[in-house]
Structures are given as C-alpha cells and as structure tokens.
Amino acid sequence: MARKYIDNPNACSLVHTMNIIGNKWKPIILYLLSNGSMRFGMLNALIPTISKKVLTNQLKELENDGLLLREAFAEIPPRVEYSLTEKAVGLLPVLRMLSDWANEAYPEMDFEKCRIIETDKKPA
Amino acid sequence: MARKYIDNPNACSLVHTMNIIGNKWKPIILYLLSNGSMRFGMLNALIPTISKKVLTNQLKELENDGLLLREAFAEIPPRVEYSLTEKAVGLLPVLRMLSDWANEAYPEMDFEKCRIIETDKKPA
DNA sequence: AATAGTGGTAACCAAAAAGTAACTAATGGC
DNA sequence: GCCATTAGTTACTTTTTGGTTACCACTATT
Numbered sequence: 100m101a102r103k104y105i106d107n108p109n110a111c112s113l114v115h116t117m118n119i120i121g122n123k124w125k126p127i128i129l130y131l132l133s134n135g136s137m138r139f140g141m142l143n144a145l146i147p148t149i150s151k152k153v154l155t156n157q158l159k160e161l162e163n164d165g166l167l168l169r170e171a172f173a174e175i176p177p178r179v180e181y182s183l184t185e186k187a188v189g190l191l192p193v194l195r196m197l198s199d200w201a202n203e204a205y206p207e208m209d210f211e212k213c214r215i216i217e218t219d220k221k222p223a
Numbered sequence: 224m225a226r227k228y229i230d231n232p233n234a235c236s237l238v239h240t241m242n243i244i245g246n247k248w249k250p251i252i253l254y255l256l257s258n259g260s261m262r263f264g265m266l267n268a269l270i271p272t273i274s275k276k277v278l279t280n281q282l283k284e285l286e287n288d289g290l291l292l293r294e295a296f297a298e299i300p301p302r303v304e305y306s307l308t309e310k311a312v313g314l315l316p317v318l319r320m321l322s323d324w325a326n327e328a329y330p331e332m333d334f335e336k337c338r339i340i341e342t343d344k345k346p347a
Numbered sequence: 348a349a350t351a352g353t354g355g356t357a358a359c360c361a362a363a364a365a366g367t368a369a370c371t372a373a374t375g376g377c
Numbered sequence: 378g379c380c381a382t383t384a385g386t387t388a389c390t391t392t393t394t395g396g397t398t399a400c401c402a403c404t405a406t407t
Binding site: 105107108110111112113114115116117119120121122123126127130131145146147148165186189190192193194196197198199200201202203204205208209210211 | 229231232234235236237238239240241243244245246247250251254255269270271272289310313314316317318320321322323324325326327328329332333334335
C-alpha cells in the first residue's frame, strides 16, 4: 500500500505566501501602504507599538520579496518613501477577504478593521 | 494638526485572521483537511516533519478557534476524526487565492502547491 | 510478559520573532 | 556647540514558536 505525504512544505505556494506576509506586522504595513506611499516616520507613528528596529526589518523583507518599493531621495534630512509594488497590489483583494472572513466568522467580536483613529494625543 | 495611529493591532480583523492561520503548520493542516476528515495518525503521516506535540497543539488551537471539529469515538484503540467546520470551509477560497497569488507573483518559482507524493518510501 | 494499535502528554531545549536602549550619519538653524 | 530633522544600526534581552525525547492509557493479540 503506497504511502502519501507532503515532501516539502516550503515548496508549497500557500505556505510561501504565508511565509511572506503571515506574521505580526506585515499585514498592517501592507494595509497602511494600500492608502498610498508613506515615509518611514509616518509608518512608525501610525503603528506606535512597533520598534524602529522591527519596522526597518519588516520593510526590508517586504522589499526583498518584491512587495515594496523603497525610494530614497537625495535630501537632508533623509527622505525615504515606501510604496506597494504591483505584486503587492495584487494581494490586496485577498487581504480584504481575509479581513471580511474574520468579521463574518466571529460576529461577536467587534473588530476595528485596522481603524485609524484621529486624535492629538498618543497613548502612554 | 491631528495625529493618527493604530490604537490596537489585535482589534484588527485582518490581524485576527493572520493570528489564527498565519503560522508554519496551520495552512497545511487546513489544506489537507479540505479533502475530507482525517485521523490524527494520517495527518501525522502526511506531514512527516511535524512532531506529534506540535500537531496536537495546532489541532487544538484550530479547534478552539472554531475551524476544526474533533470527533472522538468510543473505540479502542482510540479513534479521533478531525474535520473542517463551516467557518473553515468559508476560508478555503481565500487560501486558494493566496496560493494562486504566489504562483503568479513568483513565476520563476516552481511551486508544488502542497503536492501530495505517492511513494512507498518515507524520506530519511 | 511483550508487542501492537491509537492519540496523545510532559519536560526540556533550540530557533525564530520581537523588544529595549543607545547610538550613528549628514546637514541646518540658533 | 547644541539641538533638530530623518532613517536607520547595534548589542543585548525577552518572548514565542517549533523541536526532541520519553512516557502514558487502554485494550487486544501473541
């Protein structure tokens, strides 16, 4: 009787996508940049609980995987803009569906859907 | 000038979905079970590189999140069947799209799409 | 008694992800 | 000189995920 098994999970396209975006911070970053290009400092301000170290690393990985475009201008102080590539834009509808799924699957949970709050104070 | 920021990433529906399925093993488990219910041992055999400890834990988490149904039969030896809930079935089309995205986004990569290999030998 | 079948569990460890705090570079303005 | 701006970088630490190994329970069979 032949045995069946998965030979190499890393060769699986689904797993590959998850490896690329399935962590704590990348979905948020992609969501924020879906509204248009953004500078490092703005991303950092919009996600108050992420460290500069981690943000830098996440942006670098997304760039390496072809999802982000990093555009450095010859300016002082330094100015760097991050924007989504076409590859990433193609992923947005799927992210939207993942978001919608949670809203439907857990109706008892009041999700904010990555709500952006406008205020003049930053939490302690 | 008002400042904007994300107040709580964990309240975000997209992040919630990622927290639930966005790790190393759960996409594979969901994929395998999309073909129909399965027993613990079969899952373990089909994913040769996962430990029983981790498989147990992943199944328990998926069950707690409402994606898996665990059905224990009054039999000896123990017999337990795992199957997808409707909640999980609703997620399958999205997983499929995540898979398709990788195939399109990285055409130079030859994904196996969680290919199941039939053979009578298990790798060393 | 030993072995088999099945689905685990427990104790400990390794690797990866994320966090903390301090520092850097290159100007420009006071 | 000091302070400000911006986008990092570095060294170390903590937390989380995943792995290893041995063991368990309850029969049934040899």
